[in-house]
Amino acid sequence: MAEPASPPIGYRLLLPSDWVQIPLRQGDAEQAARDIVGSAFARVPADVPRDKLTPLRLDLERRLLAAVADARRAKALELYLPMRLSSEVNLGASIVVSETQLPSRSGADTESSPLSNPAEVALQLLSGDGGGIDVDLSSGEVDGALAVRRERVVLADPERRDELATRRIDYIVSVPDDPTRWFIAAFSTIGAGDPKDDLADALVEWFDALMTTFRWSWT
Structure with a gap:
């Protein structure tokens, strides 16, 4: 149906x-x-x-x-945090869900149209990038909707209370039937203290698997 x-x-x-x-x-x-x-x-x-x-x-x-x-x-x-069964809250990882509107492209006739090409979306994301190293971008679909996956390492910034570098994975997904709106699921982890260690790799793999369970809801 x-x-x-x-x-x-x-x-x-x-x-x-x-x-x-x-x-x-x-x-x-x-x-x-x-x-x-x-x-x-x-x-x-x-x-x-x-x-x-x-x-x-x-x-x-x-x-x-x-x-x-x-x-x-x-x-x-929404903000999601892991609660260990041992009753300890592990703040080494989090998921933040938000929504944004990406700028439209302006045509020669001065009318705007929403960005729909994955490459264009990726360019917009890079131009608005909030910093990071080893940035990796890829595109695909999440529950049938155009999606861009961004992976990067953000260095420590004590002024923002970021005492350790973090590995961040963003899924930016086009909202069906509303091309101006984009859903964002942003995952962040410090691993075991190194954003590129084995724990960080395992958590990134887990988050990628989690996003395969993502489904839109109309009710």
């Missing part, structure tokens, strides 16, 4: 159960972050000294709230 000729209203991803979602469009994202921390520390064994847990809890909450603030500044829609 063909999907209706109208833009989708959402999306689905088959995320593992140990990842948590913090919605940024509705509700209190900051309170959601605090609830995540509270839930994690509520499962810590009772015999663990409270005076040792309190500094850890405050530091974790600070970092989670900073991640929420960064996602809000980027006008993101």
